Amino acid sequence: RLILGIESSCDDTAAALVTESGEVLASVIAAQEEVHNAFGGVYPEFASRAHVVSVIPTIEKVMADAGATPADLAAIGVTRGPGLIGSLLVGLNTAAGLGVGWNVPVIGVNHLRGHLRSADLEQARVKYPAIILLVSGGHSILARMTGPGEIAMLGTTRDDSVGEAFDKVGRMLGLPFPAGPAMDRLAAQGQPLFKFPRPMINEGLEFSFSGLKSSVARHMEKHPDARLEDVAASFVAACLDVLEAKCRLALTEHPSTALVVVGGVSASPPLRARMAAMCEGLGVELCLPPLRWSTDNAAMIALAAWDYLRAGLYPPAVPQVRLPITQY
Ligand code: ATP
Ligand code: FE
DSSP states (O other), X not given: OEEEEEEOSSSEEEEEEEOTTOOEEEEEEEEOHHHHHTTTSOOHHHHHHHHHHHHHHHHHHHHHHHTOOGGGEEEEEEEEESSOHHHHHHHHHHHHHXXXXXXXXXXXXXXXXXXXXXXXXXXXOOOSSEEEEEEOSSOEEEEEEEETTEEEEEEXXXXXXXXXXXXXXXXXXXXXXXXXXXXXXXHHTSOOOSOOOOTTXXXXXXXXXXXXXXXXXXXXXXXXXXXXXXXXXXXXXXXXXXHHHHHHHHHHHSOOSEEEEESGGGGOHHHHHHHHHHHXXXXXXXXXXXXXXXXXXXXXXXXXXHHXXXXXXXXXXXXXXXXXXXXX
């Protein structure tokens, strides 16, 4: 039995077929980077239009790749939020139509719960209790999990997310959108010479990244000759210092077996290395999704839908633009 996952919350149209144990039989992601690159960020109306064009072919391809038929489906899991309203609606309406046509239940899935479950794709990795660091394009969240469905919030960002800071600073440095991977490559060639602020580093479990972004902007105005590699390295170093300090504090205040780092920014090699070194020192197990499941995909949505199905939960497949991580 399989769950068909459908994800269309932002700028990628994705579909995947996943077994209950997290095996991914097929996954297709139709990215829209070329559509949004010219704007230096996601242009919501163009994102919706691109989803309309690619959603059916993406689902057809994933079914064909796995040689699956509708009779193989236990359910369809589709992202209901958080995300862009026009983008969400395309996936949700498609799922609703297929559910009726194929006579399969449709489960509305929280995108952030999808990211959480990404660390268990292909093989079970997460040990509980665990501290979660979710760092993505729209969110920076620290939470504690005592089981796949039991989540308590510890802290979130007061302004920008880490991924947003990467993308906005990346735009200042002339990098393409999304800037994460290019920022990592640029930073690797520079030295962290500039002492940018580490916002709220010793102040509890909440984050703030907009001040860091502004201070990079001011620095570039004052020092137009600064090597971009060094600016990137200094910015990444500031982000990593903050993320490490917050995870350390969370693990001290809430002793846990594991640290789970998920979301698009968890694809960052320097972040992975920093977290690995910290966890080794603390004797905590580090659980990371394989690189290809760090950024948005539908396999994580399907795996989260399996949790819902097992628990007998059928959250409606209706859009909810803001959906807290603690909510199904
Ligand atoms: P959310 O999940 O919060 O709704 P989203 O779905 O748009 O937002 P993700 O796909 O999870 O976000 O993550 C995208 C973010 O990850 C972007 O900000 C991107 O720059 C960042 N990112 C991707 N790869 C890397 C990398 N190698 N290093 C750093 N950041 C990265
Ligand atoms: Fe995401």
